[in-house]
Amino acid sequence: MDSFDNFWSIYSNLVLSLGVNALLALSIYLTLSCGMLAMANAAFMGIGAYTSSILTMNYGWPFSAALAAGMVAPVLVALVIGRPTLRLSGVYLAMATLAFGEVVRLTVLRAEGLTGGALGLNGIPQLTQWWHVLLSVVVVLFVLARLRRSRIGRAFEAIKEDETAAGLMGIDVNGHKMLAFALGGAIAGLAGVLNAHLTFFIGPQEFGFDRGVEILTMTILGGINSLFGPVIGAVIITLLPELLRSFKDYRAVANGLILVVIVLFMPKGLWNPAWLRRRVGLRGRKGVTP
Amino acid sequence: MLAQQLFNALSLGCVYALFALGFTLIFGVLGVVNLSQGAVFMLGAYAALTAVTRLGAPLWLAIGFAFAFSGLVGLLIDRIVLKPLRARDAPHLIPMIATIGLGLAMNSLVQGWFGAENQRFPSEVLPQDSLQLAGVSVTVLELGIILVSFALMTVLLLALKKTQLGRALRAIAESPKAARLLGINVDGLFMLTSFVAAGLGGVAGVLIGLYSNALFPLMGQPMLHKGIAVIILGGMGDIRGAMFAGLFLGFAEVLSVTYIGSDMRDAVAFGLLFLVLLVRPKGLFGSVQERKV
């Protein structure tokens, strides 16, 4: 297994980052599947990262407890800011959550004593094991898949298509939106915890606008028609800087442009089962379409 | 002392109002939340800086250049990205996502080109004198910012209210389809609006660059976030609301720095936003209905 050990020692960080990004993409997918563009997930990731890191570094908490805390903290925040903001529709919501992300960044900068301010936190214990990441991705995929096949998943889809009609079918629209928002926050927080204890350093610039757009790009690139889409998008966006050196230098530019190109030319993303089925000539459940 | 601060607040508020105006114009007329406005703002500042340092232009000319340059960028964005999306009748979120991507790309390109460090306008270009106005010492710079902003806003408001063009724009804001049926050149006006709105953003960028004497590639981001707060406070698509909310924010920020402390300054906008959203999601002034599809 020598070659595997070699591979692993070089690429372990990359593979684990891939897992973290997959979690992030899935977290935004969850809110998008309910019709909401909530640009707060990078901030939730940061909240999870900082909460858990402070607990392990300064208070010696065991990893599992810090992990739990790193997931609960974003949920609490989501519940608080969700109430006024989830009432907003579409663009208002997106903007309000963007603004919220900025608030988190400012808070982190201000609370220097706790968070290390602009310099960030250094020396976080590297507690993340490969199986933590794998297990997290598998569990999250499982939970989201089960949700999709249940009345909750159907409710999300109905809300996404037509909120008013969904409400009149007896669906508690605000309640479901809050669920998607908070659960998405928990998943993002989980990603934050795993990431922080992998890279042993975190700083406020990692959880800002750039990160938020990157997560969005991964999800939109992969497509939101199935759970595989966000994962595929995450794989591509994570691996591209490794494969193309020039991409690495202009990473942010490339992410931005990819987002624009996908929106313009392939709005349903890369992984679009219905489109693929039609191409391959299979008659899917979507019926006959001219 | 207070009067000094008020003047300070006024000039800051004017810039906020100017930026918000561009933003609101695009939303009102094109129906799109254009989140690349922050990058356009930044481009205006850098364009003016380049005009001054490389082309030796005087400041007033550089401002004009910034308006034109940013306006052109805004126009290109509309033609290349927003127009195809309009043709597809894409849901509102889609163009917004595209502008997010554009904003990021532009920010990063400028960072790659100019570097991430702060730049400043050369001191020879900046007016250094102060005037005595009603017993208050006011820098020529502040006065200039206020005058330029007011001039632009007045022209805009008058154009919207009194001219045929303004009426056409307001008709489009109500319903592009109906406006087209009335024979209004909707597409042409979309181009004009994109140009002017981006131009206003660019000028706001120059003015902030002068006011704070610092230019950096990400300077558009905090502005964008505050712009969002201003728009929601003022009511989306409401021109006068955007202006008043911008001025209001300027005052709120400066007064909070004086009485609370400077670290909370950037958070003021969001504190206000959060409070307002809790109570009145339509904003302080707005009663804007989203356009029914």
Next chain:
Amino acid sequence: MSAPLLELNNVSRHFGGLKVLQDVSFTVRPGTISGLIGPNGAGKTTVFNLITGLLPPTTGDILLDGATLLGRKPHAITRAGVARTFQNIRIFKEMTLLENVIVGMHRHLHYGVPGLLMALPGYRAAERRARDRARELLSWMKLDHKADDLADNLSYGAQRRLEIARALATEPRLLLLDEPVAGMNSTEKSELMREIVAIQGRGYTIFMIEHDMRFVMGLCEEISVLNFGKIIAHGGPEQIRSDPQVIEAYLGREDDEVSVSAGGAA
């Protein structure tokens, strides 16, 4: 005389200075098919929006089985037993017919998170029941053969029938139909007439807004007439047909409407 299922008492709705509804009062008796008619712009869909909680009345009260519906959110009103279809069809286009109808059963699927996560028997039984019931409802509307088709692919008339099936899935007591036959040809209309009578036979109460006079007169036992936001007549088909105020409301409008393009809000 059985107690009314639905009661509107002096309901008014103003938008700023515009009085859309003024002092509207009527009742709907359980097990009946009733109708609300009136010229375009009279305020009919607003009545539906008020009943289903999308808008609050400015004054007045709306009672379902004696209990007020005011202040309740739309989803709570649906859960109380009121379901509706829409004038401008609001089916879920990206879902199949079956899925559309199953969404309507949302509140009747009693399983919790553990159930759905681990595919427990309770969850599976509930989902199976839902599918069976959905097929049944689709068969009432003669749509079961298209159950797995995408809702977007349906013809206009079929989409309207799908909306009815979906509304029935919420297990309402009162079914509100907003222009159920708009855009249908006469064969489809007769077919729908039969289906609605069958639905009534199963114990549902039906209250509809419609423009097609023959349809309304043929189905409804009680009809209220709305004109300029006010109820001007109430009674059985014969009464309404010969009511001079009603005739004037429609005829008077007819002349004005000749020069105006079609399509106003009801």
